[in-house]
Amino acid sequence: MAQVAQATIGNSEFDRDTAVTLRDPGVPGVYDAELSAGWTIITAVNGGYLLALLGRALGDALPHSDPFTVSAHYLSPSEPGPAVIRTETIRAGRTLSTGQASLVQYAADGTEVERIRVLATYGDLDALPDDVRTTALPPAIPAYRDCLGPSDGPAPAIPGSSAITERLNIRLDPATVGWVVGMPSGKGEMRGWFGLADGRDADPLSLLLTVDALPPTSFELGLKGWTPTVELTTHIRCRPAPGPLRVSITTRNLAGGFLEEDAEVWDSADRLVAQSRQLAKAPLSHG
């Protein structure tokens, strides 16, 4: 997709494709959604995109609008097309509220199939004090111009179509792209710059997409194929500043057929804006 005029928060492809509609004004908490085919990776809808959809529904249903911590358990692969999101307000406090959301789709025979269930605690990021006592340092990623995007080399060896790559502007650290040419580093690391292709800046909702948008670390561990997420928890720590984000993903423990992926997202103001961890099933085939 060619770069178009800069999109804005609220008026972008991401916002249109994560829109949810209250089904019945008299029945709070139930939303209709349409899973866009534009955010598929191979044939499945990307888990981070789904999380943003659920996050938007919860932000509408709960008294607070910003996700602070979102825990998702993935139940079955989602498909492009209609979906229903049911939310429940569990607790509405003064500074924090907690809710639950479930995304379901329908099989050809009308059977309801649950895709993902989420527990989330929301708050108001703008109401937090300014204190920062972090010891975390931004990841050592080369400058944007020295990282590699789709036009800089051979096409990534992902079989099938990956429509999501057209909607993202990801430039990977050259140290973590060996898998593209069949020479994975053997380290469980994936790093790069992240933006939306239409130039929309990041907000807490889009960070839910960002934490699950880079290629899996398993590619650099020499494993090929699908790395399905079992569980993914994301903490949004502050509202991101405009500009490109840096994402660093690390896997330290691949064992027993499972691996964890720890993601950090840093904004242009050098602030750690999101931390996430997922447990995923390791691919079965070795490269």
Next chain:
Amino acid sequence: MAQVAQATIGNSEFDRDTAVTLRDPGVPGVYDAELSAGWTIITAVNGGYLLALLGRALGDALPHSDPFTVSAHYLSPSEPGPAVIRTETIRAGRTLSTGQASLVQYAADGTEVERIRVLATYGDLDALPDDVRTTALPPAIPAYRDCLGPSDGPAPAIPGSSAITERLNIRLDPATVGWVVGMPSGKGEMRGWFGLADGRDADPLSLLLTVDALPPTSFELGLKGWTPTVELTTHIRCRPAPGPLRVSITTRNLAGGFLEEDAEVWDSADRLVAQSRQLAKAPLSHG
């Protein structure tokens, strides 16, 4: 509490205090429990102990018995006394099943108050392949005899009673006990050896306690007071070997009034048996 004859898995204080009883054989998934006053820290019931209770109920309700990943959102402080745990089986698959559990207590006027809600995916740890490609290394903790327990120095400056300390055998790395004598290191680190006081060995359920049992890293950051957990997700990666565990907790980002605590638990066979991360509210008072 004096050391007694070695307790075993299934026959120990921890097992008795985390027992749950199916309320009605005709109604699956609803359990009665009694929150023991023996696992309180200051006046609140410890969050890891609660997690083990919920984990035991889910292990009974789901077709698989071992917690793989458990995500808990804490809603209100629990009190010793009766509680009800309601579970729901969300998905029962061949190798993994996912459930939800909610622990509620009752106010004096009979009002139901929800304390904690959990999403969890269970499986069979013994059915996992033996492959280990971890790059994680055990934490550098001094030998057991060189770490410090309650009898080795001044009493920890935790106000109020902390009954849980009598049930745990924790020996802290001397590098992370400066807070006890008013000289915190300033680093967000807490490390030590962990066991149950009655000698019961670890299992996947007790690991849910272990990840939230050490003093908070905020003490070493010079902050005093309660660090309430907002969300805690634990991944159990393999069944722990008998013998003492090593626990390492790290905080890298204290900002906006919140901090994350990343815990790793290693067993006597040098395997990474559990990884957890929690988001907690930072204490308001500085040391």
